[in-house]
Amino acid sequence: MEYLENLFLFGGIILMAFFLIGHLSQRLRVPSLLMYMVLGVALGWMVTETAQTALGQVADLGIVLLFFLLGLQFPLNRLVSISRKIWKVGFADIALSFGVTAILAYLFGFDSLSALIVGGVAYASSSSITVRMLEETGRTSTPEGEFKLALLIFEDIAAPVMVSVLLGLSIEGTVTLSTLGLLFLKVVLMTGLTLVIAFYGFRRLDLFVKRYSTRDFMPLLTAAIAFIWAGFAVYLGLSKLLGAFLAGVMLAETGASRELGRTMVHAKDLTLPFFFFTFGSSLTFGATILAPALLIVLILWGVVAKVIVGLWGGRSYGLSHEGSLRAAFSLVQRGEFSVVIAAMAETALRVFSGVYILVTATFGVVMFRNAPRIADAISRVLARRRHARSANGG
Amino acid sequence: MQIVIVGGGETGAELALRLAAKSQSVVLIEKDPQRATELQEQTGVLVINGDGANAQTLEKAKIRSAGLLIAVTDINEVNIIACMVGKNKQVPRTVARIRTLEDPANTESRGLSLEQMGIDVVINPERAVAHEILKMILFPDAEEVEYFAGNRVVMVRVPVSTGSELTSQTLRALRLEKGSIVMGIKRANGDFVIPGGNDRVQAGDRVYVIGNVDVIRGAQWLLPKEATQIRRVLILGGGVIGRYLASLVESSREQPFRTKIIEKDPEASEALNRALSKTIVLPGDASDRSYFNAEEFADADAVVAVTGDDRTNIVASVMAEKMGAKKIIARVNDMGYAPVYSASAVDSAVNPHLITASQILRLTRSEDLVSLSLLKNEDAEAMELVLPPSAKVVGKKLADAGLPKGVLIGMIVRDGETTIPHGDTVLKAGDHLIVFALPKLSSRLDRVFGTAS
Incomplete structure (x- = not known):
């Protein structure tokens, strides 16, 4: 109750803290989201359950807007062609990140459900961290940025399926084929509906949107569509991020992405720090960690698996050698889906997962930042070696 | 045949020269008085200074007795009106150059059919150039490529090296792959022969071979070396030609390519992203430097430089060659740069004016x-x-x-x-x-x- 009574005071203090942290991160040249996360981890003990819920709701706004704005950058036909190219990489990602991790955990003595949950935690790269990092480093519109987004979208479709499967397993101990089928049906329905509305609705609204894009009521329309579609996805039991993204795709068909994006960008900037903060504060830590040896092995494998997916997948997607190297080193960070899946586990495993997520997220962000430099260095070494070999051969 | 050409730009001038050389009676209409005088001296054909969309000017050019009207000014509308007037004056055949992004023969977007506009044949130089470049990508080892019979038959020109199977016997005894035949031999000394069964191909010759597309594409026996494999195509410049080319390459059924296109203008890149489905678009930073992308050059099999700026195309080509691209094709707008191209790394230079002119020549x-x-x-x-x-x-x-x-x-x-x-x-x-x-x-x-x- 006291939070609500002193809403402005609390809210203002939090915003001021975010501002200071954001500014500091700029001075220290550290990605701001990492600082928000660390702040969340540090202050996690202070956040009560009610506060966590309230903060979580603001955080949800932020993440939905982030994905909505992302969707605005993807015209429909682009999305269709991307999905045609990404599915192979997507399945390889499931096999390596989820499959191999689960097998490793099983071999280390975890029971099969725990092993599957650990696999789920290790599966998805964090969409929010990746998208935010792409924004921060200005790499969103590069081909490798597109590849990463494509993979994230695939994961965002696959992860809810995974969540519901694991949920079914952990609660009832079984997953029926019909539940799975229903879930797929919903994904198809949602996407199909988006296509239809985009083609027959928004494509014809281009003049309307252009005419009123600067009026004060336009942000209402934009936000309404983003929230309705995200909410509809949640209603269907799918990811809200997927819904928000698809809402952006629909509105992109009006051809006024830039103008519409401008109406929402401040709202996103205000709310997104909450997401990373609550992400940090929701991680569970404890004094003892289950199977530390396995944890180290899994973290290492978590890095290697994503590097493989990025390298091979990037090449098969059509990226240059260096582009796929950059992609390979930008996928390590795990995030929100891992948290959701970790929440299903019992306490000891939750601590295990919390450490896993925090380490990969931190390490992933650092690697993401330095990916261009790493890629450059590797390709220079390779070029030199090739040169030496051809000189020897000749 | 009396031929009236409206528009004395590079294409018009080239046409006038070539047609005059074939002893056709050519009248050229040019709006700019100074250019008209220059053209008169350059081409030796009759040049009338005036507006080609004006009926009186066309009358002066004896439009009524003309067998062919070619409208190639830089302005689409002038070309269309010239053709309308020409058709009205009973010219049997009218040709208009129309530069648009959409297919000029697609009348839906225009609201008028070609017939209503009095146009018999539309020439779209950008489209023509893109098709020309596509041929070079599909047959990277050929020095020349022509399609016939609705793209089912193809003719290629390839150099013959020492030890080639082709040099072993007379043409009659030579067992070429079924469905192909040697149609012409360009001897090393420059002579051209239409061969008979007793002729022999020699090393250093260039042969013209015709055959079904599949046969010629797989024809390793034709080549002096390992066939050039092109999988990754990098297009520089997302203008009209670049965009056409990308969509052509995307839809190529003969071979799947991985295509990337670099466009310096971020807004144009966005439009490209909307229009193209399989091509990866690399938006630039609005400067010409966006095109000099070493990383992408190193990765591409074929680099096609079709920006509107000749110098950018040349620099990019040289860079692409250094980075190991197997096939380099560049657009040259100003033929004054032709010597630079032949001295540089460019395998093939394409000139929109020449391509347009040769397309129109067929119609004569x-x-x-x-x-x-x-x-x-x-x-x-x-x-x-x-x-x-x-x-x-x-x-x-x-x-x-x-x-x-x-x-x-x-x-x-x-x-x-x-x-x-x-x-x-x-x-x-x-x-x-x-x-x-x-x-x-x-x-x-x-x-x-x-x-x-």
């Missing part, structure tokens, strides 16, 4: 001609023509048809089937003949095949 021949292409240095003409029922060779065996020496029927397309004819093959009305001939014989061809109008 009779209507039974489906296509006509002039080979490099105008050594010979390769053409596809439909045999009219009135032709005197109809019903005769090829051996008895009395073809002059220097003319070769390489292929016959009958009911959709392609065959290589021999002496006993009987010619039928409606046959599509793919004929190779020395240029001096072209007037006699009209008599033989009844294509004289």
Whole structure:
């Protein structure tokens, strides 16, 4: 109750803290989201359950807007062609990140459900961290940025399926084929509906949107569509991020992405720090960690698996050698889906997962930042070696 | 034939020169007085200074007696009006150059049909250039490529190296792959031969081989070295040509490519992203430096530089060559740069004006001609023509048809089937003949095949 009574005071203090942290991160040249996360981890003990819920709701706004704005950058036909190219990489990602991790955990003595949950935690790269990092480093519109987004979208479709499967397993101990089928049906329905509305609705609204894009009521329309579609996805039991993204795709068909994006960008900037903060504060830590040896092995494998997916997948997607190297080193960070899946586990495993997520997220962000430099260095070494070999051969 | 050309730009001038060389009676209409005087001196044809969309100017150019009106000004609307007026004055054939992004023959977007606009043939230089470049990508080892019979038959020119299978025997004894035939030999000393069965190909020659597309594409025996494999295509410049080309390459059914396009203008990149589905678009930072992308050059098999700026194209080509691109194609707008291109790394330079001119030149021949292409240095003409029922060779065996020496029927397309004819093959009305001939014989061809109008 006291939070609500002193809403402005609390809210203002939090915003001021975010501002200071954001500014500091700029001075220290550290990605701001990492600082928000660390702040969340540090202050996690202070956040009560009610506060966590309230903060979580603001955080949800932020993440939905982030994905909505992302969707605005993807015209429909682009999305269709991307999905045609990404599915192979997507399945390889499931096999390596989820499959191999689960097998490793099983071999280390975890029971099969725990092993599957650990696999789920290790599966998805964090969409929010990746998208935010792409924004921060200005790499969103590069081909490798597109590849990463494509993979994230695939994961965002696959992860809810995974969540519901694991949920079914952990609660009832079984997953029926019909539940799975229903879930797929919903994904198809949602996407199909988006296509239809985009083609027959928004494509014809281009003049309307252009005419009123600067009026004060336009942000209402934009936000309404983003929230309705995200909410509809949640209603269907799918990811809200997927819904928000698809809402952006629909509105992109009006051809006024830039103008519409401008109406929402401040709202996103205000709310997104909450997401990373609550992400940090929701991680569970404890004094003892289950199977530390396995944890180290899994973290290492978590890095290697994503590097493989990025390298091979990037090449098969059509990226240059260096582009796929950059992609390979930008996928390590795990995030929100891992948290959701970790929440299903019992306490000891939750601590295990919390450490896993925090380490990969931190390490992933650092690697993401330095990916261009790493890629450059590797390709220079390779070029030199090739040169030496051809000189020897000749 | 009296030919009226509206517009004395590079294409108009080139056309005037080439047509005059073929002793056609050409009148050129040019709006700019100074340019008109220059053209008069340069081309030697009659140049009228005036507005080509004006009926009086066209009357002055004797439009009523013209057999062909070619409108190639830089302004689409002028070209369209010139054709409308021309058609109104009973010109049998009108050609307009129309530069648009959409297909000019697609009348829906225009609201008027070509017929209503009085246009018989639309030439879209950007489209033509893109098609030309696509051929070079599909046949990277060929020095020249021409399609016939609705793209089912292709003719390529390739150099012959020492030890090539082609040099081993006389053409008659040579066992070429089924469905292909040597149609012409360009000797090392520059002579051009339409070969007979007893001729031999020698190392250093360049041969013109024609055949079904599949046969020629897989023809390792044709090549002096390992066939160049092109999988990754990098296009520089997302202007009209770049965009056409990207969509052509995307939809190429003959071979799947991975295409990337670099466009310096971020907004144009966004439009490209909307228009293209499989191509990866790399948006630049609005400066020309965006095109000099070493990383992407190193990754590309073929680099196609089609920005609007010749110098950018040249620099990018040199860079691409250094980075190991296997095939480099560049657009050259100003022919003044041609020597720079031939001295540099560019494998093939394409000039929109020349391509437009050669497309239009085909139209100066009779209507039974489906296509006509002039080979490099105008050594010979390769053409596809439909045999009219009135032709005197109809019903005769090829051996008895009395073809002059220097003319070769390489292929016959009958009911959709392609065959290589021999002496006993009987010619039928409606046959599509793919004929190779020395240029001096072209007037006699009209008599033989009844294509004289």
